[in-house]
Amino acid sequence: MVPFIKLLLVTIWGSVFYISSDANVLKQWGASNHYESGINAFSKDAHTTRKQNSIHLDVKCDLCKVFATIIQDYGQGKIERDDVATICIDTCVDLKLYSDRVCKLAVATFKEWVLTVADLAFLSPAYICGTLFGDSCAHAYDPSIMWNISIAGNKPPVVPPKTPKKGSPMLRILHISDIHVDPLYMEGSDAECGEPLCCRSNDNPAPTEARKAGKWGDIRNCDTPFRTLESMFQHIATTHKFDYIVWTGDLPPHNVWNQTRNDQLSQIKNLTAMLNIYFPGKAIFPAVGNHESVPVNSFPQPSITGSQNIKWLYTALADSWTHWLPESSRNTIEYGGYYSVLVRAGFRMIGLNMNYCDSANWWLLINATDPAGQLQWLSNELKIAEDNSEKVHILGHQPPSSCLKAWSWNYYKLVTRFENTIAGQFFGHTHNDEFKVFYDADTLSRPVGVLYVPGSVTPTGGRFPAYRLYEIDGFYTGSSWMVQDHWTYMLNLTEANNSPWVGPQDHPLWKLEYAAKATYGLDNLFPESWDKLITRFEKDDKLFQKYNRQFSRANSGGICEQTCKRNMICNMRSARSYDPALCNDILPGAAYNEYIQFKNDIIAC
DSSP states (O other): HHHHHHHHHHHTTTSSSOOOOHHHHHTTTTOTTTHHHHHHHHHHHHHHHHHTTOOOOOHHHHEEEEEEHHHHHHHTTSSSSHHHHHHHHHHHHHHHSOOOHHHHHHHHHHHHHHHHHHSSSOOOOOHHHHHHHHHOOOOOTTTSOOOOOOOOOOOOOOOOOOOOOOTEEEEOOOOOOEOBBOBBOOBBBTTTSSSSSOSSSSBBBBGGGGGOOOOSSSSSSSOOOOHHHHHHHHHHHHHOOEEEEEEEOOOOOOOOTTHHHHHHHHHHHHHHHHHHHHSSOOOOEOOOTTSSSSSSSSSTTOOGGGGGGSHHHHHHHHHHHTTTTTTGGHHHHHSOEEEEEEEEEEEEEEEEOGGGGTTGGGGTTTTSSSGGHHHHHHHHHHHHHHTTTTTTEESSOOOOBBHHHHHHHHHHHHHHHHHEEEEEEOSSSSEEEEEEEEOOTTTTTEEEEHHHEEEEESSSTTTOOEEEEEEEEESSSOOOEEEEEEEEEEOOOHHHTTTTOOOOOOOOOOEEEEHHHHHHHHHHHHHHHHHHHHHHHHHHHHHHHHHHHHHHHTTTTTTOOOOOEEEHHHHHHHHHSSSSGGGGGTSSSTHHHHHHHHHHHHHOO
């Protein structure tokens, strides 16, 4: 995630601010209170930070306060709209953070969004930076920050999951996430172009053989070639038998500084057509990613009207998704990008729009209290499912652990309250292969749910492309609809790009990377088993290092030791955001803040 979050920071339009400007100009605007510490930290580490793909939390926090002050001054009429944009472009260019074209196009792309938000709300530096980075950055007291939805009914007695009888009917679900297909990907182009996204036909030629983009993709800052996506679809269609597809968002490439609404709509239309060609007649359950909108992460609440209204996207999603979902789902998709569908008697799919909980969505700085009423709607849907003895799978893009605190904690309560009903949770966004365990919200001791992230198709962030198949207990009365096992498949780009392909019909070899039960020695994949596996990881370092390799699809070499391992363990336990109580025994006190930084660094969204 870091290069693209950083790009938003560079232009000050996005989740945080990450640029500097002329000190004298800023002081004229009265923005000097936080300026010196932020700019000095930035100037010292700017270029090494760029190479390391990492931004330390205190640097981001200081710079957030600097530019939150500028936004505040703009809102008070002290700064002209165009002056803010000019300063951002000049600074980005002068500090050589990115190329001139990226700096200029990024500011143009994000300008109206961020300044419209500034027009609609008084945003103090403490409110902005405390909301985005938590109390370690600034204390942002506001009565709306922590809020609660109404959860209907009393929780029935817990029914522990049971292993299905031998020979019970099973189904399989294909999970694809974070495709990020790039129509401009070009073999042989420069994979180290100096911009947030490379390997493109509009980049300069690669100056050396080592910098040339591979035929099937590249693990440097490059997205998915069309031919690689096509090879994956062909391999799946001819190799696997499955019943449903879960498709958890992020379709466009990462050129977030130069995208239009038409670009995004074309991606939706083209990928919908591809899925219908390769998987005709299959039921597909999609979720919207943060990259589907323009600008990236911009998902205004339904109350926002005019040119910034999001209806252009939600209408297109409804038109696409109703190829597979019933027409009755159109109303909630067009309203808020979410839906609930009864797949068959006793089994329901609920697709969430997780952009309404994401701190990178600036619209939430206006009002983050249950945007679009989605969580309250989810609570009601789960109660209806419970009353009708239905099992539910929930899918979305960003995991709830990546959400603003109030949204995340409310979702966590729903998982506890409806643990007999929620049988599976499937998300994406991080590009990692990971799981998270939910614990009883009252005691944080008893495991009540598990969430799966299968990894991404795109290799951005140094991960080999992947997809996953789940085996589900289902298709009979009384079935649990819980995951019984899963298999992750991967394309080793190093091997694929070095193979002597001789014709257009040749395709690279997608291989089984691992099977969950066999790899980790699990009797089942119930929440309690995943919780026990976390405990085993703490003692069995060889097993943990195997998980660490699979976390990034075997590409990021090296051993994860001590602090890294503690942070990874905490990450498995942290299914809700900003809760140090989940990791007190391994990350006491200030060490939890280091985990927050670690979590941000390992997301390659």
